[in-house]
Amino acid sequence: MGSDDACSTDLVLRLGFSSPLETPSKPNYQTPQKSSMAATSFELPSLTLGLHSKEIDVNIGGGLYRQPSPHSVVSLFSSGGIKRERDFSSEEDEDSVNARKKLRLTKQQSALLEECFKQHTTLNPKQKQALAKQLNLRSRQVEVWFQNRRARTKLKQTEVDCELLKKCCETLTDENRRLQKEVQELKALNLAQPMPPPTLTICPSCERIGHGTSKNPFSVLPPNPRFYSPFTDPSAAC
DNA sequence: CAAAGTGACAGACTTACATCA
DNA sequence: GTTGATGTAAGTCTGTCACTT
Numbered sequence: 137m138g139s140d141d142a143c144s145t146d147l148v149l150r151l152g153f154s155s156p157l158e159t160p161s162k163p164n165y166q167t168p169q170k171s172s173m174a175a176t177s178f179e180l181p182s183l184t185l186g187l188h189s190k191e192i193d194v195n196i197g198g199g200l201y202r203q204p205s206p207h208s209v210v211s212l213f214s215s216g217g218i219k220r221e222r223d224f225s226s227e228e229d230e231d232s233v234n235a236r237k238k239l240r241l242t243k244q245q246s247a248l249l250e251e252c253f254k255q256h257t258t259l260n261p262k263q264k265q266a267l268a269k270q271l272n273l274r275s276r277q278v279e280v281w282f283q284n285r286r287a288r289t290k291l292k293q294t295e296v297d298c299e300l301l302k303k304c305c306e307t308l309t310d311e312n313r314r315l316q317k318e319v320q321e322l323k324a325l326n327l328a329q330p331m332p333p334p335t336l337t338i339c340p341s342c343e344r345i346g347h348g349t350s351k352n353p354f355s356v357l358p359p360n361p362r363f364y365s366p367f368t369d370p371s372a373a374c
Numbered sequence: 375c376a377a378a379g380t381g382a383c384a385g386a387c388t389t390a391c392a393t394c395a
Numbered sequence: 396g397t398t399g400a401t402g403t404a405a406g407t408c409t410g411t412c413a414c415t416t
Contacts, residue, residue: 238391239404258384280405283384288403290385 241281245271249278253285 241249252259252267259267259282261275268275 238393240392241404261382277404279383281403284403284405287385287387 239277245273249281249285253282257286257289258282 248271249267252263256263259278264275264278264282268278271278
């Protein structure tokens with residue numbers, strides 16, 4: 137990954153044990169390690185000393201809070217029985233009186249996450265762990281950020297697609313209006329200059345009446361190469 | 375080899391908090 | 396100071412996949 141030194145100025149000191157889940161012993165992505173799951177069912181407290189250039193981030197109960205003064209701080213991860221990494225927060229919250237505090241990522245953290253997202257929209261466990269270490273976050277937090285980021289990307293794309301379809305619909309509506317007018321004009325012309333009565337046929341799909349021959353009942357309309365006409369394509373519906 | 379069980383993950387949806395006008 | 400809108404971190408549920416038994 138190219139996310140080499142975005143936080144390289146940080147001084148980080150950690151004391152404690154990482155979760156066995158955050159130490160994948162198998163290189164294979166998406167390969168669970170059941171033995172490690174059973175081996176340790178607890179996580180010891182982690183002590184982290186982080187030094188950031190502008191502000192200090194403190195991890196308390198899974199949340200990261202900004203301190204107004206640039207002092208080095210110690211983040212405490214309360215211990216708790218875990219089965220999976222995503223159970224962390226509920227266990228950590230036992231220590232915090234207030235249930236759920238909003239984490240705000242620093243600009244540097246967001247920038248680095250964005251940079252990584254440009255390269256990979258998903259992360260394998262090693263990448264996730266490395267990035268989390270670099271950002272002084274838990275890998276779960278990195279994982280959540282990528283999940284939400286993917287969701288936002290998809291939502292944005294859906295909105296773009298929606299706009300595109302709206303424009304397409306407007307164009308087709310206009311074209312439909314124009315063609316209806318053309319039909320009316322042709323009908324009027326037909327009344328002015330009576331011709332042998334054309335065979336009237338009902339389109340099986342839209343049940344509108346059309347003029348035409350035995351082969352193509354709607355071929356009386358001049359072919360318009362610019363637009364696709366279902367009437368000129370017998371196999372197509374209206 | 376097939377089927378059932380299990381764990382990890384991603385996506386969708388939701389909730390809750392922070393920020394701003 | 397209050398309020399509603401918005402952004403977003405995080406929780407929950409569900410489906411899928413890979414692997415094991």
